Amino acid sequence: MKFAPILASLIAAGTLIAPLAAQAGPLVERPLVIAHRGASAYLPESTMASYRLAVGMGADFIEPDLFMTADGQLVARHDRNLRNTTSATSNTNIDSLTLAQVLALQATSRGDEVGTAGYSKAGNGYYSSSDRFDIATFGDVLDYAYSLYKADGTIIGVYPEIKTISGNDSYNLAMAAAMLAQLRDPKYQGFFNGQHNNVFLQSFDATVVRYLNDGANNLNDLPVAYLITDCQTAGANAATIKTIADGVGTSIANMNQACVDQLHAAGLLVHAYTLTTDALMGASGKSYATILGYGVDGIFSNNPDLARAAVNAAYPVSEPATVALLGLGLLGVMGTGAARRRRQAA
Ligand code: G3P
Ligand code: CA
Numbered sequence: 001m002k003f004a005p006i007l008a009s010l011i012a013a014g015t016l017i018a019p020l021a022a023q024a025g026p027l028v029e030r031p032l033v034i035a036h037r038g039a040s041a042y043l044p045e046s047t048m049a050s051y052r053l054a055v056g057m058g059a060d061f062i063e064p065d066l067f068m069t070a071d072g073q074l075v076a077r078h079d080r081n082l083r084n085t086t087s088a089t090s091n092t093n094i095d096s097l098t099l100a101q102v103l104a105l106q107a108t109s110r111g112d113e114v115g116t117a118g119y120s121k122a123g124n125g126y127y128s129s130s131d132r133f134d135i136a137t138f139g140d141v142l143d144y145a146y147s148l149y150k151a152d153g154t155i156i157g158v159y160p161e162i163k164t165i166s167g168n169d170s171y172n173l174a175m176a177a178a179m180l181a182q183l184r185d186p187k188y189q190g191f192f193n194g195q196h197n198n199v200f201l202q203s204f205d206a207t208v209v210r211y212l213n214d215g216a217n218n219l220n221d222l223p224v225a226y227l228i229t230d231c232q233t234a235g236a237n238a239a240t241i242k243t244i245a246d247g248v249g250t251s252i253a254n255m256n257q258a259c260v261d262q263l264h265a266a267g268l269l270v271h272a273y274t275l276t277t278d279a280l281m282g283a284s285g286k287s288y289a290t291i292l293g294y295g296v297d298g299i300f301s302n303n304p305d306l307a308r309a310a311v312n313a314a315y316p317v318s319e320p321a322t323v324a325l326l327g328l329g330l331l332g333v334m335g336t337g338a339a340r341r342r343r344q345a346a
Pocket of ligand 2: 063065161
């Protein structure tokens with residue numbers, strides 16, 4: 001499976017606690033904070049401003065949902081219809097436009113456009129109704145993550161999702177192929193080839209997931225998460241899912257300890273979506289503490305600041321070790337691992 005080399009390296013590094021065993025804890029040392037469409041509670045989703053804010057808030061990964069334009073370019077958008085998240089004023093499918101036409105639009109927030117709870121609203125202290133936000137391409141997201149690494153070794157992961165058009169495997173798989181090719185762009189010098197554990201691939205579409213799991217397509221064996229809305233359904237089918245994926249992304253709505261344990265017992269990572277604020281999640285009976293208490297391996301959150309605080313509280317950083325390393329002046333020469341620890345401890 002795709003994640004096997006990563007699992008092996010984590011075991012070797014001593015960062016994996018109890019792989020492939022049923023348990024209430026995560027399979028990894030600390031759950032990932034995955035910024036869901038960036039810091040989408042604060043700034044218009046899937047914009048570079050939103051991704052930058054997410055990184056500043058302590059995200060480990062930034063999530064671009066992807067659609068492909070009529071001329072074959074990948075854009076960070078969640079909705080195929082651009083009406084609710086861009087300046088488009090009528091129903092307009094992104095796949096009917098060229099990249100130039102898409103980029104001529106402005107990104108907006110569904111919080112402003114249709115009042116969706118949990119998404120940003122102008123006047124919230126982060127932006128005003130007169131601010132303008134460009135639509136981001138997948139290349140913009142990759143360039144940004146790579147620029148952070150080149151600047152000071154900071155590793156921020158990318159977690160692209162192949163959004164799909166139902167019944168159009170040709171389009172869907174062409175997008176998956178384009179995504180994999182873009183991750184291998186020589187200009188990134190192998191940064192996204194898996195050696196840094198900084199890439200996850202994801203889709204709700206089983207055909208796409210199988211494509212991504214195929215080593216003939218996924219040349220760098222990047223880990224794949226299969227998105228399944230219902231955790232309990234996923235848990236009941238864990239063994240089968242394990243044949244095509246390394247992890248599962250699943251909604252918090254029906255999540256419970258049993259399904260998380262079932263998925264872990266099959267060796268699947270569990271990444272929960274979508275967390276917002278405890279108040280907004282209250283209707284589902286869930287909170288950050290509840291979800292982290294199940295031992296999930298990552299959380300997609302619109303509020304990466306809250307997610308970071310919750311993970312740090314549940315999985316405290318070992319301060320004595322950090323202080324000792326600072327005293328020895330070693331952090332500056334220890335590379336990305338030290339950079340990650342330093343930032344997470346903040
Ligand atoms: O990818 C995890 C989560 O984002 C799935 O839901 O609809 O927000 O892409 P959605
Ligand atoms: Ca998504």
